[in-house]
Every structure is written in structure tokens, then in C-alpha cells.
Amino acid sequence: MIFYFDADISCIEKIEDVVLFESTQELIRAYRKGFHRIIISRGICDWLILNLSLSEFDKATLARIRGEFTQFGGIRSDAEIWVEVVLDGDSMTRRGKAIICPIKFILSSLILERTVLLVENSHSDGVLQRFILDNICRRKGFGRVEFEAGNAGGDSLEHAARTYLNDRRITFAIVDSDLDYPSEKIPMKVAKFNSVMAEIGWVASAIVYPECREVENLLTAVIVAMLKCSQEKRHVFSELDKISLMESKERLEGRFWRYFDIKNGISIDRSKKLSWIEERMDKCGLESIDGISSKVVELLNEDNAALSEFAKEITSDRWWSESGRCYSLPLWATIAAGVSRT
Structure with missing residues (x-):
């Protein structure tokens, strides 16, 4: 998550010393560990380095954050969500795409731990x-x-x-x-x-x-067909290809593959009104389609190709x-x- 911190120097001087010191250390820690993208304005970095009793190690880290501001300071304009650290306030709130985080909440929460x-x-x-x-x-x-x-x-x-x-x-x-x-x-x-x-x-x-x-349905059928669990399921892919061709010819909205039960397969239940997915099977003369595997994700994670x-x-x-x-x-x-x- 992006954490963005900027403020008027005149306001930052009014924050309780221990809150500012410990919050700054937590931001530095999160930056070092690579948990988040910490962005602090150059002016704030300069003030913190000059006025807080930080270790030389912490000062060096702040200097690095300062140096990155030109590159990352404007990234919020692209972000769908980010955390904006502010000096005052009693609660976390949302303001548009920003999560407004009063600086004291850095110390009373685990917000800077890994997402x-x-x-x-x-x-x-x-x-x-x-x-x-x-x-x-x-x-x-x-x-x-x-x-x-x-x-x-x-x-x-x-x-x-x-x-x-x-x-x-x-x-x-x-x-x-x-x-x-x-x-x-x-x-x-x-x-x-x-x-x-x-x-x-x-x-x-x-x-x-x-x-x-x-x-599993985020994968294409072609990728699932590459997995070893699919070697004995070629008939399933032939049936799926038949439905895919029909969808393409009739320009139907939605794709059967994205809602097909890859683990268990599906059979048409003729005792009640056909569902969306059953109607597409019926159009292709299919009463049932076998499942492929319950281990698709595990096998994908092991298959580099x-x-x-x-x-x-x-x-x-x-x-x-x-x-x-x-x-x-x-x-x-x-x-x-x-x-x-x-």
C-alpha cells in the first residue's frame, strides 16, 4: 500500500514529540522491510532528520525516502486506494480513494504490518x-x-x-x-x-x-489442457470446444468456461427449468460434462510451461x-x- 505523508512544518512542530518520533520510526521500519511504498515529502524528511533524535541509520533511510520523492510523489494520481497520513483526527476515515490515517493510529494499530x-x-x-x-x-x-x-x-x-x-x-x-x-x-x-x-x-x-x-476459471481451457490432470480428459475439452464454438457463432454474452465447474463437472437436471449453463449444454446436445480435477491450481503452480x-x-x-x-x-x-x- 502507498503511505503518503506531507504537512505544513508549522503544524508538525505542534505534534507530541514521542508520537512523532515513534511514528517516524514505524514508517522507516515498514520502508526497510519492504512492506509498503512509503512516500514522505522532501520538506518533511528534511525537518525530521534535523529535529528528531534519530539514529544515523534512520537518518540515512529518510534521506533515501527523500530522494525517491521525485519519482514516486505523484503515483497517487494512478492509485485506486492509498493511505494518507495526517497530523490530526480521532478516527480512520475514507475520503474518495484515500484512507485518512491520523498519525497516532500508526502507533495504536498494525496498519504498517504487511497487507x-x-x-x-x-x-x-x-x-x-x-x-x-x-x-x-x-x-x-x-x-x-x-x-x-x-x-x-x-x-x-x-x-x-x-x-x-x-x-x-x-x-x-x-x-x-x-x-x-x-x-x-x-x-x-x-x-x-x-x-x-x-x-x-x-x-x-x-x-x-x-x-x-x-x-481456476481465470485460466483459459488451453492452459488447463496443458496440465497432467487433463491427459485423460480430452473428451471434456472436445465438449467444451463445441460450446465455445456455438457461443462464438451465436455471439452470446458471457462464456460457459468461466462458470463451468472444473472440479466436479455438471449434468443437466431435467426435473426443473434449465439454468443458464444448462441451456448452453442443451443447445449443443450435451447431457453432462465431466469435471477435470480438484487439483488444477496446485498442478498449475508446479508447471512452469x-x-x-x-x-x-x-x-x-x-x-x-x-x-x-x-x-x-x-x-x-x-x-x-x-x-x-x-
Whole structure:
């Protein structure tokens, strides 16, 4: 996350010495560890170096931050979200895209710890989401991302959200929609997260979900077909190709692949009105399509060739228009500087 700090020198002189000293040290620590992108105006850096009893190590770090201001001072104009450190105020608030953080909250919260990114599975999904965010970051030329992956699969999302939000940490979530069709309806898990966020009143948090069923559906069928779990599922890809061709010919909105249950497959239930996805199968004369695997994400993370193809896909305009937009908030929440040795 970007942390931006600028103020009138006449106002900064009125801040309690211990608050200013310890807050400055925390900002320096977060910069050194590469947890966030710390941006402090040149005038403030000069004043802090001159007036606070900082170590030579801390002064050198502030001098480095000062030197980076020309390069990064204007990055907020591109950001979807950032933290603006201010001198006064009694609570964290939102002002447009800015999270307004009174300087004393740096000391009474864990806001400068790594951003927490809640995902369905902190191991497999966490690795994949880092891969996606890293590649988006490179696509946009922003450097690197840094976060701590937290587990929020199944019924654990609400508990995880309460834990991290009560700790006053920057907390974002990327979850599966679990939807079977394109819909404007907010998934239940998203509503629960938003409810917890409102109850606790911590504004440095948000939840997003890609416009597809699960994270596996962000991959193309071609990439999934490269994985070893697909070797005995060639008939599935033939059936999926048949639906894709029909969608293209009829210029249908939405894509079957993005809502296909890759883990379990799907069978038409003729006992009730056909769903959106069943109607497309019916058009192609298909009663059922087998699932491919429940280990697609794990196998992708182990397959360098498939990952290389996915990296190319992520940087394409088509993928960004279909899937990338939901990553704007998580990207800016996890953007960070490199680890500093100064």
C-alpha cells in the first residue's frame, strides 16, 4: 500500500514529540522491510532528520525516502486506494480513494504490518494470487507486491476477517463467487465480509471476486489442457470446444468456461427449468460434462510451461478486460517498495 505523508512544518512542530518520533520510526521500519511504498515529502524528511533524535541509520533511510520523492510523489494520481497520513483526527476515515490515517493510529494499530490478502486457500490459491498480482504489477511497471496470505476458505472467511480487522491490519480479500452464471447478485460471503467490516468500522479493507465461478476459471481451457490432470480428459475439452464454438457463432454474452465447474463437472437436471449453463449444454446436445480435477491450481503452480503461458495471458488486453479489473484494489493494497539495506 502507498503511505503518503506531507504537512505544513508549522503544524508538525505542534505534534507530541514521542508520537512523532515513534511514528517516524514505524514508517522507516515498514520502508526497510519492504512492506509498503512509503512516500514522505522532501520538506518533511528534511525537518525530521534535523529535529528528531534519530539514529544515523534512520537518518540515512529518510534521506533515501527523500530522494525517491521525485519519482514516486505523484503515483497517487494512478492509485485506486492509498493511505494518507495526517497530523490530526480521532478516527480512520475514507475520503474518495484515500484512507485518512491520523498519525497516532500508526502507533495504536498494525496498519504498517504487511497487507493481509485473504484467499480461499492460503497455500495453493495464495501462490497463484501472488503470481497474478506480480504479473499485473510488471504489466503496469509498478515493481513488486508484498502481502501475507490468510486462509478464508469455506466458513472461515468471517472469522479471519474479524481477526485481522480487530488487529487493525490492512485486509483485502479475493474470493470465489461460486456463481453458476453471470449475475449482479452479491455472493453471500462478500455480504458477510462487508457486514463485519461495517460492524468493526475498519476502513482499510475490502473484498473482491472475479467475474467467474472460481479462481481456476481465470485460466483459459488451453492452459488447463496443458496440465497432467487433463491427459485423460480430452473428451471434456472436445465438449467444451463445441460450446465455445456455438457461443462464438451465436455471439452470446458471457462464456460457459468461466462458470463451468472444473472440479466436479455438471449434468443437466431435467426435473426443473434449465439454468443458464444448462441451456448452453442443451443447445449443443450435451447431457453432462465431466469435471477435470480438484487439483488444477496446485498442478498449475508446479508447471512452469503452463505458468509461462498464463503470464502471457495476464498481460493481454483481453484478460485484463474480462478478469483484471477486479484486481485493481488488491494490487494497490499490496504494492510495495523493495527491501532496503540502508
